[in-house]
Amino acid sequence: MSPPRKTRRPWYKVLGPGLVTGAADDDPSGVGTYSQVGAQFGYGMAWTLFFGFPLLASIQAVCAQIGAVTGKGISQNLRQHYPPALLRGVVTLLLIANVINIGADLGAMAESLALLLPGPALAYVAMFGVLSVGLEIWLSYDRYAGILKWSTLSLFAYVAVVFVARVPAGEALRGTLVPSFRFGQDEAMALVAIFGTTISPYLFFWQAGQEVEEQRRRHVKPLMVSPRRMAGPELARIRTDTLIGMGFSHIVALFIVVATAATLHAHGVTRIESAAQAAGALRPIAGDLAFALFAVGIIGTGLLAVPVLAGSAAYAVSEAFGWAEGLNRRPREARAFYAVIALATAGGIALNLLAIDPMRALYWSAVVNGLLAPPLMVVTMLIARNPRVMHRLTISPLLTLGGWLSTAVMGVVALVFLLS
Numbered sequence: 001m002s003p004p005r006k007t008r009r010p011w012y013k014v015l016g017p018g019l020v021t022g023a024a025d026d027d028p029s030g031v032g033t034y035s036q037v038g039a040q041f042g043y044g045m046a047w048t049l050f051f052g053f054p055l056l057a058s059i060q061a062v063c064a065q066i067g068a069v070t071g072k073g074i075s076q077n078l079r080q081h082y083p084p085a086l087l088r089g090v091v092t093l094l095l096i097a098n099v100i101n102i103g104a105d106l107g108a109m110a111e112s113l114a115l116l117l118p119g120p121a122l123a124y125v126a127m128f129g130v131l132s133v134g135l136e137i138w139l140s141y142d143r144y145a146g147i148l149k150w151s152t153l154s155l156f157a158y159v160a161v162v163f164v165a166r167v168p169a170g171e172a173l174r175g176t177l178v179p180s181f182r183f184g185q186d187e188a189m190a191l192v193a194i195f196g197t198t199i200s201p202y203l204f205f206w207q208a209g210q211e212v213e214e215q216r217r218r219h220v221k222p223l224m225v226s227p228r229r230m231a232g233p234e235l236a237r238i239r240t241d242t243l244i245g246m247g248f249s250h251i252v253a254l255f256i257v258v259a260t261a262a263t264l265h266a267h268g269v270t271r272i273e274s275a276a277q278a279a280g281a282l283r284p285i286a287g288d289l290a291f292a293l294f295a296v297g298i299i300g301t302g303l304l305a306v307p308v309l310a311g312s313a314a315y316a317v318s319e320a321f322g323w324a325e326g327l328n329r330r331p332r333e334a335r336a337f338y339a340v341i342a343l344a345t346a347g348g349i350a351l352n353l354l355a356i357d358p359m360r361a362l363y364w365s366a367v368v369n370g371l372l373a374p375p376l377m378v379v380t381m382l383i384a385r386n387p388r389v390m391h392r393l394t395i396s397p398l399l400t401l402g403g404w405l406s407t408a409v410m411g412v413v414a415l416v417f418l419l420s
Helices: 017-024 028-041 047-070 074-081 084-116 121-138 141-164 169-177 185-198 201-218 228-263 275-286 288-321 335-353 358-384 397-419
Strands: none
Touching (some): 017 047, 017 141, 017 201, 017 228, 017 288, 028 185, 028 228, 028 275, 047 074, 047 169, 047 185, 047 201, 047 228, 047 358, 047 397, 074 084, 074 201, 074 288, 074 358, 084 121, 084 275, 084 288, 084 335, 084 358, 121 141, 121 288, 169 228, 185 228, 185 358, 185 397, 201 288, 201 358, 228 275, 275 288, 288 335, 358 397
């Protein structure tokens, strides 16, 4: 009797942490940033997303490999191999940035729903916050991971907007593929905003943590203690998942820039202060359908991004203190982990109750993320290249090159931000 043939997993089964992480990168605050860039510069800055894709894909693949190889998240590896002061500083900055970002995203979601269904925005803020926490705490990990994966389809709303609007294909393609840059303060700040929004520290913690969750779900050991034959297929899965996830993220971001360039910029609207304002501004120019698609997209991406922001904070804090963590654990098994999720989301709700200017909140979130990203990326690269941590599975020379290049670019971006 011949041995049973191994069946290959369907391509969509390979997608998971990378796809969700990439989609969460296009959160409402990111949508606001991309909308402003498209409205202000037309197609002139679209090339940054095309050339930024390999940078984000590289550093996210590094984080995913750290999680899969060690069976531990970024914070736990920091706690075990680096000075405590570094860990405390990283976790504190991440928590501050994430709470601000959660507040900004909840506010944008509430404003977008108010455009579609008139009502009190603050009540919508609380509703979205409670819904996000409830789903994250009370659903099983398998069901919740499935919801996150399928909710990425909401991003296609932005793709649809481009087909509703009239886009000059040649001009849009030239802006995407041919770099052009004027060395003015507005252009420098736009460049900082794009990279600061795209390469965000919370994505590092989330994807590494989700790789650990996937191992627990499938009852497999970390790759560094697994049979050697398992490493190749798992690393190939991570590469595929990450490339598709980050590619999806950048394509959607590019479509947002193109959509707002073809509508708002083309009609003289060059100043956008929120994602919801971008949706509202589309209505008289591109029609009700484009407006509705854009607004629904903001709500959908927010429902995906807020749990990721709160979850990444919970991973970082719990790993730093050695608490039981993971969405695959029941609430009573990881009380502190779920408490951080609830408190981070409550902090975001509170920021809206305090009537803090959402653009100022996003600005300070970008400041914290911009300052945190380069040193965190340096430490992440050192972890990924350290044989004491990664054993025989340190990252490849090609991924090393991509990771360090991404780190260098973010270092320059942070410097430009500070000087501006």
